[in-house]
Amino acid sequence: MTFHVAGRLRGLPQPATIAMSTRARELRAEGADVISLALGEPDFPSPPEAVEAAAAAGRAGDTRYPPIGGQPALKAAIVDKFRRQNRLDFTPEQILVANGGKQVIFNAFMATLEPGDEVIVPAPYWVSYPIIARMMGGVPVEVPCHEASGFRLRPVALRAAITPRTRWLVLNFPNNPSGAIMERADLEAIADVLRDAPHVWVLADEIYEHLTFDGRKHVSLAAVAPDLAGRILTMNGMAKAYAMTGWRVGFAGGPLPLIKAMTSVQSNATSGVCTLAQAGAVAALGSPFERVETMRATYQARRDRVVAALRALDGLTCARPDGAFYAYPGISGVIGKTSARGRLMASDLDFAEALLEEAHVATVPGAAFGMSPHIRLSFAASDAQLDEACRRIADFVRTLR
Secondary structure, X not given: OOOOOOHHHOOOOOOHHHHHHHHHHHHHHOOOOOEEOOOOOOOOOOOHXXXXXXXXXXXXXXXXXXXXXXXXXXXXXXXXXXXXXXXXXXOHHHEEEEOOHHHHHHHHHHHHOOOOOEEEEEEOOOOHHHHHHHHOOOEEEEEEOXXXXXXXXXXXXXXXXXXXXXXXXXXXXXXXXXXXXXOHHHHHHHHHHHHOOOOOEEEEEOOOOOOEOOOOOOOOHHXXXXXXHHHEEEEEEOOOOOOOHHHOOEEEEOOHHHHHHHHHHHHOOOOOOOHHHHHHHHHHHOOOOHHHHHHHHHHHHHHHHHHHHHHOOOOOEOOOOOEOOEEOOEOHHHOOOEOOOOOEXXXXXXXXXXXXXXXXXXXXEHHHHOOOOEEEEEOOOOHHHHHHHHHHHHHHHHOOO
């Protein structure tokens, strides 16, 4: 019997972040001492207030089906968060709570994309944006944002990419994988382009908003250009700044018709988010912000040591990330060389696989993010792990011939 796979799934790749972390686990099971810097997951504990609130909700019997779009208490906390931290005004009806940020994207694209609609995705990008767009029949349009320009989206490049079929522009800043941010002036220039393209909606993924360095602050596009707010979906979640990846709580604020359509999608997919996780999210959003600041300062110090180590290696370049917790070094200087075990570095995939197999450091090839030759490594790991990983990378690079 032949199993039929729907056409929309044929050719869709497995996210490389998951593939590399899976191989790292396999090598560990074989006895290898692998340091995995492949996944973007904070190494801090979830806020104790969140843990206690979730437990208390369970003890109180808050275990029934939740409202599809989110518990009233969490919606109110999100409305307050957007107002205080982003200068955005939403009503509770304009908020959707989803099973992680990824479901926000899924819901938005499912609710709006027709076959052939285009989704502009600045590259490098998080791996799931183009994959989800393709699942919905959309056509990802990659716009390169090069290291020389700080990995920022330039207005001239955006203008050139917009066509009558463009439905969405994805803006993910601070960016995964590059760590780039968009300053207010950058966003004002992007807004000017969007004013000339009233058919284009914007998905502003701000999941790393609080993880910015050197005194820089994230600014929301909808606050910079309030006249465009009627076609901006601002999404966020609990995973990164609150170290709550496993809780699976994402959220978004946007125009009421879009939120209603996204809620309808969620109603027929997963329904509402776990009640205990929502209770924890309410508590986390109200917890002392100093804990987030401690995480940010720790990541900045780790960034500095990792970037310094990578810049010291012949053949590698490394822009200093302004946010998130990733380094995205360029490796063009080692392409064409051969590893100690005889593997040719023909691409960043070859480099990442050889680095994992031979030096036991898991990273992700830049091809997965739409820009090569680079690799992405997370510095959301302990100082000891990062120092050892950098030592192994240095030894690996120095043995290339």
